[in-house]
Amino acid sequence: MSAVPGRIEVLAPDGVGEVLVGTDLVALVVAALPDLADGDVVVLTSKIVSKAEGRTVAGTRDEALPGQTVRLVARRGPTSIVANPQGLVMAAAGIDASNVETGHVLLLPEDPDASARAVREGVRERTGRNVAVLVTDTAGRAWRHGQSDLAIGAAGIEVLDDHAGRVDAHGNELAVTAPALVDELAGAADLVKGKLTGRPVAVVRGLAALVLPDGDHGPGARSLTRDLSGDMFALGAREAVVAALAGEQPDAFGAPAPAGDVVDALRRLGVRATGTEDVVRLERAGDDTPLAALGHALGWTPDGGDPLEWRPGRRPATG
Template sequence: MSTVSVQAPDGAPEVRRGDDVADLLLTLTEVAEGDVVVVTSKVVSKAEGRVRLGTREEALPGETARVVARRGSTTIARTHHGLTMAAAGIDASNIEAGTVVLLPEDPDASARRIRARILQRTGRNVGVVVTDTAGRAWREGQTDIAVGAAGLIVAEDFAGRVDGHGNELAVTAPAVADEIAGMAELAQGKLGGRPFAVVRGRADLVLPLYDDGPGARALVRAEGADMFGYGAREAVIRALRGDPEDHAPFGEPVSAGELIALLVAETNSSFEGTDDEVTVAIGDITDGRAISALAFAHGWQAFLPDPACRSSDVRLRPIRSSASEHQRHPLRSELA
C-alpha cells in the first residue's frame, strides 16, 4: 500500500518584507527527512518585497513578456519567467487595499534558499515547491501549480516503460511538482490562512543533498513549443500583421511540401518550390494578403521582388533564413 499525506498548519502570521519564510514554517510544524515543503508564492513575494502600490492593470506591463490573449477585462500574459497566467500572476487578494503582489523574481531561486535554510535549521533534506494558482486551457476553474522548485524531481519520465498490458509508454511524463502543488492546496484552502504545507510519502522524488535539480522552470514550454502561443483571435491578428518579432509562438516552420499543400487547399494560386523557397503566382493584392498571413502562421515570410509591384510572383521563405531580407522587401508592409 502506498500512502501520501499532507498537512497545512494553522497560525501563520502576516508576512512582511525581510521575514525568513523557512523560520516561519518551522515555528508552525516539523519536517522529516524526505518531506516536500510547499509554500505559496504570495508568502515568498511578501517576504522578498514584491508588494507594490496600485492596481493589477498598472503593474501588468512591467510583468508581461507578451500578451497571449485578451477577453474583456481579462488579460492572459506570458511572464518574464515563461509562465502563462491571468494578469501575469499579479494578485490583489489577501493583501492590503490599494496594493498588489507580484510573482517572485526567480521562484526557483526562492525555493533553493528555503531548502538551504531548512537544512541549516534542522539538518534534514527536503524538497521545496513554490506554488501559485493558474487556470488551464480547455478546463473551467483553477488549480495550484509549481512556479518554483528545489531539490525535487519535477516531472517523472515514463517514456519507454511498459504498462501492465505490455504497451510501451511513449510520452507519459507526470508533472509531479504540479500534482504536489494541487494536493497541498486541498489542505491549505484559499481562505484558510495556511500558506505552508508539508507533503509526506514521496521521498523518492526528493533529490540528494546539494542537488537542487532543474527547478520548476523545466516544466515551462519554450516559445514555439506550445501549440497555443496566442489566443484564437490574437493569432489571426498576428498572422495578418506579419511582424517577424511575433513569429516565435507560431512554432518552427513547416516543410515546403506542407506549406504548398496548405496553399493549394486554401487559395487558387499556382505554386512551385524547393526546401528553402516557394514561389506563388498571385492575381491581385487580396490573394497576396491571404497567402502572406497563411505563410506567416506556418513559419514562412512572404516577399515581393519589387516594392512597387502590385501583382507579381510572391516568394515565401522560412522566417529563420530570411530575417535579413525581410528588412528590405517585406510583403506585409506592402499590404498594410
C-alpha cells in the first residue's frame, strides 16, 4: 500500500436536509459535494442510509432488540451488548432511538457494505468520479470510556493496512500492527460531521492512494469482524461462567488451551496434574461440576470417559 501523505482535508457541508424513506442517496451526495474528485472518500452516517432504506420500525429499542440479536455477548442491568445480523458487536445491536419519529426506532442498514457499493457505483455513473464510500456508526470501546465512529460499510478502499513482514527504522520486523484504515477515516470524518450539527455527509481528501480502481470494491467493512473462535472477548465475564457451567457456546472459548495452562488451572482448583502436548493426567478427580466447566472453557475433556485423563479438542457440540 502506498504511503499516506502528511496532510488530509476533511469537509462536511451544511444544508443536507431531512432524509426520508426512498431518498436518493446518490443525488444527495452529488448535491452536497458538487466538486467531488477522483480519490475522494465519501463518508455517510448509517442513520441517513437506514432512513433512506426504510429501516425505521414502530416500537421501542427493547422491543426491536430480539429481532436484531444473533448472540448475547454481555448484559449489565438494562444494557445488552449483542452481536447483530450485520456481524457487529454493539450495545442494543446499534438500534437508534434518536432523531427519529416518536414511538419508532431505527435499525442499522441490512447490508452496510452493499449500501456503500450502491452509492459508490451511483456516484461513478452520475459524475464519472472514482471515489470510495464509507457508511459509519458510533460504538463504544471495551476498555475505554466514550464512543468513536467506525466504518460498518465500505466500498472502494482497503479496510486494513497489514504491516506484517515490514521492517521498522531499527530493523525490527512488524508482526501485529494493522491499522483499521476505514475506522480511522470514520473517526476523522465524525470530527466535522458531529452528532447534533445536521451534517451527515463528509468527504476526506488527500488519500487517493488508498482508493481502489473503478469496479474494485475491496473486502468491505464486514471483513474486519473477528471470527467467534478468534475473539478473546466473545462473552462477558458473567456470561462466560454460565456458558462454561452449562457446557454451551464452545466456539466462544477458542482453540484448546496449551497443556501447561490446563495444568495450572487445575492446580488453582486444588487438583494436581501433569501434562504433555496432547494429554493431561489428573492425580484425582475432584468435584465433577467445576472440573467439567473448566475443561469446557479450556477445550479439554476426559478421554474415553476416564476422568483422570484429558485430551484437547473434545468439546461437545452444544450451544
